[in-house]
Amino acid sequence: MDAFTLVVVVGLGALVLVFWLLGRYYPGSGLEQLGLQSARQLAERREELEAEDLDQMLRAHNERKRARGEPEVSAEDVEAGLLRERSEAHRRRWPAA
Secondary structure, eight states: OOHHHHHHHHHHHHHHHHHHHHHHHSSSOHHHHHTOOOHHHHHHHHHHHHHHHHHHHHHHHHHHHHHHTOOOOOHHHHHHHHHHHHHHHHHHHSOOO
16 A cells, blocks of 8 residues: 555545544534524424414404404314314215215
């Protein structure tokens, strides 16, 4: 084996070792270093935003209902109505034999 091949192989090995050590012992994760988020963090943030959207929509809906003098609705009322509609649609689609 000639000297050039030895230098290149040792150099590549040292480079791999340096990158491995950096990845292993550098604080934080690679995603944090790149400014990215994990799938779990993205899902949690999406759930927070959807809950916030639902709250905003319910407040606006209840404001309109108050202005007309109608009773307000809660998130549970909306969810119960959606479940009722879904079960009715399922019954229409699959009538009992």
